[in-house]
Amino acid sequence: MKLLEDYIVNRGKVIDGDVLKVDMFLNHLIDVDLLNEMGKEFHRLFGNKKITKILTVEASGIGIACVVAQYFSVPVLFAKKGVHRNVGTDLYTADVFSFTKGVTTTIGVSKNYLKPEDHVLIIDDFLADGNASLGLISLIEQAGATLEGVGIAVEKGFQSGRGKLLAKGCDLKSLAVIKSMDGGRIVFADGEDS
């Protein structure tokens, strides 16, 4: 998606070699006009599927998911972080390891809001090693719901997330796929967004 790539190149910052900061428009300060354009694009990519719910994880996925959900006319469910494991509770849970932070967090959703009849589109801001997406997929599997696709704003294509999700048979679409950012120069993969 050209507009998102332009935002990344013109406003994003590469720090420490492999960290891409987009907190000036995507995950701290949020450009809602951009989210709307992303919503239209995700609808173009996934609009032919039966979707009943959009699933994301707090915190930075929520804003994107809510604006995108308007184009699908479905509710958003966001997984909460830092919940307790699911023994004897009313939550589906999954452990998610963050390479960036070096910690494992347990995410969870209420069993009341994810049902076998749901057809779920996962929406998130970033895909790197794929662990957050795999955690969300685990919640969908536990509920017996159907995963229809995974829509990502920014994918770090040089990390392992894509391979893991494709191995699960996911319909993965990323609006901007970064092939490399060596020396702070961002190079996008071609044709990944359509």
Added chain:
Amino acid sequence: MKLLEDYIVNRGKVIDGDVLKVDMFLNHLIDVDLLNEMGKEFHRLFGNKKITKILTVEASGIGIACVVAQYFSVPVLFAKKGVHRNVGTDLYTADVFSFTKGVTTTIGVSKNYLKPEDHVLIIDDFLADGNASLGLISLIEQAGATLEGVGIAVEKGFQSGRGKLLAKGCDLKSLAVIKSMDGGRIVFADGEDS
């Protein structure tokens, strides 16, 4: 706002006497159509003011803020939770005590994204004891920005938040003000939403 009151009465749950659960439409599963109606109403209430930014706090405020922001054509800034205090960092921070959870959390926003020239509308899902709102107001004050108003979805009018915010001179508007929920029966205050 009649629609939100109807949602609260028909779908909300009072538990433990004074906890109102609205996680089936507002802060876990999110009804985006409702958020849009709230956006229109907040714009009716605050649209005559000069607003340059909407400020909220993660996680459950983000979805509401992003949908509401569409009606003001401004970006959203969300304060992050669990940040470190601001000594020597690039963050404005404030400590927020949660009566519900019994813990103090430090919230923060980047100094890059809250500026003296900003005119800020705070949007949040709940007002109870007002500590989250006071924390956000502190961030605005530290930045030298102008607080234009505080827009709340659901106010527990029998707690101390309103008094604290009015004592600060805030223009506070809540879309649904609960006067009491004794015995699980929800009674709304009249005329607070217009």
